Amino acid sequence: MSQTPGDPDLSAAGWQKRYDANQTGWDRGEPNPALLQWLKLGALKAGSVYVPGCGLGHEVVELAKRGFEVTAVDFTQSATQSLKQRLLNQGLVAEVLRESVLHYRDAAAFDAVYEQTCLCAIDPKQWTNYEQRLHASLRIGGKLFALFMQTDSPIGPPFHCDLDAMQELFHDCRWRWSDGRFTVDHPSGMKEIAVVLTKKES
Numbered sequence: 639m640s641q642t643p644g645d646p647d648l649s650a651a652g653w654q655k656r657y658d659a660n661q662t663g664w665d666r667g668e669p670n671p672a673l674l675q676w677l678k679l680g681a682l683k684a685g686s687v688y689v690p691g692c693g694l695g696h697e698v699v700e701l702a703k704r705g706f707e708v709t710a711v712d713f714t715q716s717a718t719q720s721l722k723q724r725l726l727n728q729g730l731v732a733e734v735l736r737e738s739v740l741h742y743r744d745a746a747a748f749d750a751v752y753e754q755t756c757l758c759a760i761d762p763k764q765w766t767n768y769e770q771r772l773h774a775s776l777r778i779g780g781k782l783f784a785l786f787m788q789t790d791s792p793i794g795p796p797f798h799c800d801l802d803a804m805q806e807l808f809h810d811c812r813w814r815w816s817d818g819r820f821t822v823d824h825p826s827g828m829k830e831i832a833v834v835l836t837k838k839e840s
């Protein structure tokens with residue numbers, strides 16, 4: 639993901655341009671090791687999972703293979719079309735929706751949300767809105783599996799998800815933070831902090 643000085647285009651058209659220009663430095667080409675770790679540990683259990691800003695959706699494919707009921711949302715045509723085709727080719731089922739995560743809210747409350755580099759792709763002025771939507775999309779006791787991008791830069795995307803700022807945003811009056819956080823390498827050379835948060839009753 640290249641850093642854009644000035645005023646980056648964070649619209650669907652802006653992200654589509656990045657796909658068109660093959661500026662997809664965020665894409666691992668395979669599932670994030672954090673997801674595999676959470677699956678191995680049994681932290682992410684069978685059920686419904688929402689994947690906002692799914693991109694090319696390696697994690698969506700992995701979850702669908704393992705029998706999760708997956709809903710993936712991204713507002714670019716490239717991401718949603720490519721993911722739908724891959725699922726089809728592999729005989730897998732997942733709901734893939736082309737819309738903004740800042741508008742999407744399913745009526746059903748999910749068991750889990752898998753948030754991987756979508757928050758850091760959104761204008762920080764919209765983060766409170768996004769946090770509220772993630773909270774509303776989970777059932778009480780549902781879990782948010784989050785990868786907080788560490789860039790240590792004021793410029794984005796990706797926008798730096800400082801851990802203190804994340805603790806303010808995902809406040810402990812609404813979320814229970816787990817102790818077992820760990821760090822994974824991002825393809826861009828940066829790091830992501832992997833954390834599991836549980837939705838409290840509010």
Ligand SMILES: C[S@@+](CC[C@H](N)C(=O)[O-])C[C@H]1O[C@@H](n2cnc3c(N)ncnc32)[C@H](O)[C@@H]1O
Nearest residue numbers: 653664691692693712713714738739754755759
């Ligand atoms: C940095 S990429 C990450 C993609 C994927 N999660 C991954 O880690 O490979 C950010 C993705 O979020 C999508 N995105 C950004 N803002 C969005 C929004 N408001 N609604 C839906 N998708 C959005 C972009 O189209 C892009 O596919």
